[in-house]
Amino acid sequence: MSEPGLDPSTAFPVPVPDPDTQSYWDGCNRGELLVQRCGSCDTWLWQPRPICSKCQTPEPVWTRVSGEGFVASWTVLRPPSLPAFAAKLPYVVLLVELDEGVRLLGYLVDDAGRLLTTDGKAEGIRIGVRVALRFHDQAGTILPSWTVSS
Amino acid sequence: MSRPPRAQKHRQAALVGIYALPFSKKIGMTERHGGALAILGALDDAGLRVADVDGMYRYVWEGTTEMEMARILGVENLRMFGEVDYGGGAGCPAVGHAALAIENGLADVVLVWRSRNRSSGGRPWASQLQATGQDQFERPYGLVRPVDGMALHTRYWMHKYGWAPEVLGRVAMTQREHARRNPAAMMQKPMSMDDYLSARMIADPLRLFDCCLETDGALALVLTSAERAADLDVTPTYVTGFALGSGPQVYGMTFYHGKELGVTPARYVAPELWRNTGLRPQDMDVVQFYDAFSPQIPISFEEYGFCGEGEAPAYMAEGKNPPYNTSGGGLSEAYVHGFNLLLEGVRQVRGTSTSQVENVRHSLVTSGNVVPTGAIVFSKVPW
Numbered sequence: 373m374s375e376p377g378l379d380p381s382t383a384f385p386v387p388v389p390d391p392d393t394q395s396y397w398d399g400c401n402r403g404e405l406l407v408q409r410c411g412s413c414d415t416w417l418w419q420p421r422p423i424c425s426k427c428q429t430p431e432p433v434w435t436r437v438s439g440e441g442f443v444a445s446w447t448v449l450r451p452p453s454l455p456a457f458a459a460k461l462p463y464v465v466l467l468v469e470l471d472e473g474v475r476l477l478g479y480l481v482d483d484a485g486r487l488l489t490t491d492g493k494a495e496g497i498r499i500g501v502r503v504a505l506r507f508h509d510q511a512g513t514i515l516p517s518w519t520v521s522s
Numbered sequence: 523m524s525r526p527p528r529a530q531k532h533r534q535a536a537l538v539g540i541y542a543l544p545f546s547k548k549i550g551m552t553e554r555h556g557g558a559l560a561i562l563g564a565l566d567d568a569g570l571r572v573a574d575v576d577g578m579y580r581y582v583w584e585g586t587t588e589m590e591m592a593r594i595l596g597v598e599n600l601r602m603f604g605e606v607d608y609g610g611g612a613g614c615p616a617v618g619h620a621a622l623a624i625e626n627g628l629a630d631v632v633l634v635w636r637s638r639n640r641s642s643g644g645r646p647w648a649s650q651l652q653a654t655g656q657d658q659f660e661r662p663y664g665l666v667r668p669v670d671g672m673a674l675h676t677r678y679w680m681h682k683y684g685w686a687p688e689v690l691g692r693v694a695m696t697q698r699e700h701a702r703r704n705p706a707a708m709m710q711k712p713m714s715m716d717d718y719l720s721a722r723m724i725a726d727p728l729r730l731f732d733c734c735l736e737t738d739g740a741l742a743l744v745l746t747s748a749e750r751a752a753d754l755d756v757t758p759t760y761v762t763g764f765a766l767g768s769g770p771q772v773y774g775m776t777f778y779h780g781k782e783l784g785v786t787p788a789r790y791v792a793p794e795l796w797r798n799t800g801l802r803p804q805d806m807d808v809v810q811f812y813d814a815f816s817p818q819i820p821i822s823f824e825e826y827g828f829c830g831e832g833e834a835p836a837y838m839a840e841g842k843n844p845p846y847n848t849s850g851g852g853l854s855e856a857y858v859h860g861f862n863l864l865l866e867g868v869r870q871v872r873g874t875s876t877s878q879v880e881n882v883r884h885s886l887v888t889s890g891n892v893v894p895t896g897a898i899v900f901s902k903v904p905w
Contacts, residue, residue, distance in 0.1 A: 378651040385651045385666065387658035418779055419659055425771070444783055445681075447673035448726035449664055454648065457664040465663050467674050467778055475779055477663055491726065499681045515662055 384456045384511055393420045395434045400514040405439045405505055407474055408432035418474035439505025439516065441470040443498065446480075448491045464492040468503055468518050479517035481506050487517070495520050534905050535621035536751040536758035539568030539744030540865045545708050545856035548641040549738035554586040556740030557637035558594050564742035569754045570631055577602040577629030579620045581612040581636055581859060591635070602629040608774065610814055610890030611787070613860040614898045618764035620745045621898075630750060635742035636861035645736075656773050668814060669733055671775040673725035675892060676817040678784045680727055683832045685820070687727065691718035692838070693816040694731040694853055701850025704876040708735050709854040732816040734852035741861045743868070748904050759871040762884065762905065763799035764898035767791035775892050788825040788891035796827070799899045801884060803828040806899070808845050808870045808879040809886040810863035813852040818891055825891060848877040863887050864898075871900050 378386070389397045399406035408417040410424035411433045423430045445467040453461060464480035479487050480497060485506040488495070503518035541563030543549070549556055565571060572595050578588035579602075586594075588603045602623040606612040613636070620632040640646065647668070653661035665671065679685060694713060701707035713731065721730035751758035767790035771780035777787065796802060803826055811822040820834035828844075829837035837843055849855040849866040856862050867887035869875040888897040 380649045380651060383651055385653045385657075385661035385664075387662055388652050388654045389658065390654070393658060419656060419773075445674045445678040445778065447670060447677060448723065449670065450723050450725065452645075452667075453664055454666060460664075463664075465665060465670070465674075469783075475783070477660055477665065479663055499678065510662065513662055 381455050404436050406434045407437050409435040416472040416474050441468045443501045444469040462491050481508050481517040481519050532625035534748040535624035535745050535761040536748045537868050538751050538756045539564035540868050542741040545737050545739045549639050553637040553639050557635050560740040560742035564744045568744045574631040577623050577632030579616040579634050580605050582607040608893040610859045611893035611895035614889040614896035615766050621761040624747050632745045636858050637740040639738050669725045672815045673728045689835045690816040691715050693819045694718050697847050697851050697853045700848050700877045701854035704849050707850040707855040734814045734857035737856040739856050739858040757872045759868045760901045760904045762899045762901040765791050765794035765798050766896040768894040786891040787895050791897050792826045795897045805884050806886045807882040810867045812860045812888050812890045845879050848875050867900050871902050
């Protein structure tokens with residue numbers, strides 16, 4: 373069932389970019405969060421797509437955003453999970469609504485981008501809390517993540 | 523809705539056969555084997571034979587294709603066949619497609635089935651490490667289980683509507699009581715609110731008993747025309763109507779990238795269902811709401827219009843709701859992507875449920891509300 377080269381007893385799931393998503397992951401690797409915006413109607417679009425879903429203009433423009441936003445929802449992951457995550461549980465995953473209006477998922481991390489083992493209470497996580505973008509390096513995969521805004 | 527009611531000029535479809543193999547943690551046979559046995563059981567229940575079968579529909583997630591099943595059974599020719607995707611959203615749409623084939627005279631005896639042997643394959647989420655498509659933005663964060671997406675929705679509903687944990691606890695307890703009257707149900711132990719609240723968190727705010735079971739099972743349904751049903755030695759369960767819906771910007775379980783957080787595809791199914799059936803929520807004597815997770819019960823009462831938005835906890839606490847998930851459902855009978863709910867919906871019309879509601883005229887069954895989905899109304903009397 374598992375793929376060659378990835379051992380499910382140790383490996384994290386990895387994103388497999390395709391031509392419509394490659395720019396996003398390239399941005400992450402440079403420490404930039406990129407979201408598509410329609411060049412015609414200015415609509416912010418998420419997840420990545422080849423045309424604007426509002427006005428159907430092709431090739432929305434990859435646009436750097438600050439990553440500032442608020443917690444739209446959140447959960448605490450607990451066992452069972454994949455073995456790679458076991459030592460990190462419990463940790464918080466946030467659904468962040470960016471100021472541009474799109475919602476992305478990410479870890480709750482500290483100011484340095486380290487994943488926090490927490491149930492979110494100490495950090496005061498609740499819906500509406502403002503958060504700021506950080507990047508978390510997960511075995512070489514650079515993942516947008518968020519920390520509570522100071 | 524500005525669209526006119528659906529014209530009932532076609533012949534009507536009726537469910538005439540149901541069958542389920544015993545639910546278990548380890549079924550001990552392949553999915554095609556279990557599926558074939560369930561189908562033979564359902565045909566026998568209907569008084570029909572393999573030679574009568576000319577249509578089949580299945581879940582995309584059913585590992586056995588309808589062609590392989592037809593081959594195994596020895597079906598001479600399938601005049602209609604197909605499959606519906608999206609996991610737990612597929613049940614009512616698959617039965618709806620079967621009914622559509624019968625209503626339009628394209629097939630006369632149509633099978634739908636669901637067979638699972640998950641004990642032989644492990645948890646389906648545990649080995650998918652290459653995250654493609656929408657998964658590439660979710661799975662790298664460890665959001666690999668269905669409960670993770672549901673937890674994000676549930677947190678939002680609890681926040682927006684002020685649900686206390688006990689709202690979900692009462693759902694789990696109610697369904698457990700139904701299961702305890704159903705000898706076929708996997709869960710037979712009583713559950714108190716303390717049991718519910720003290721169980722471990724799986725993905726906050728969802729606790730262990732908010733989650734469906736992990737079950738092996740094999741179940742099947744047989745549909746035919748109302749005219750042909752009249753010649754069989756069964757109590758027909760008539761298909762009064764059904765509807766499908768996706769809503770905008772839908773992604774599997776994780777529709778939270780859409781415009782309005784917390785609004786599920788079921789919100790789009792409901793008005794179509796009531797238009798198609800010419801019925802109202804108040805006409806439903808019993809409901810089987812898709813319940814991979816407990817929060818789907820209160821939100822479904824709202825989405826299908828049994829009460830207003832945000833009113834479900836009070837509506838349910840006051841006992842104004844029709845009985846729900848009377849076999850124990852996915853939480854306490856068995857989890858087979860909602861197919862047991864379809865069988866229970868039929869039993870309620872036949873009068874053979876172990877938690878039988880009196881004088882059932884209309885019985886509602888829904889499929890997974892957080893995925894592209896559908897709903898169907900079964901009735902005691904024809905159009």
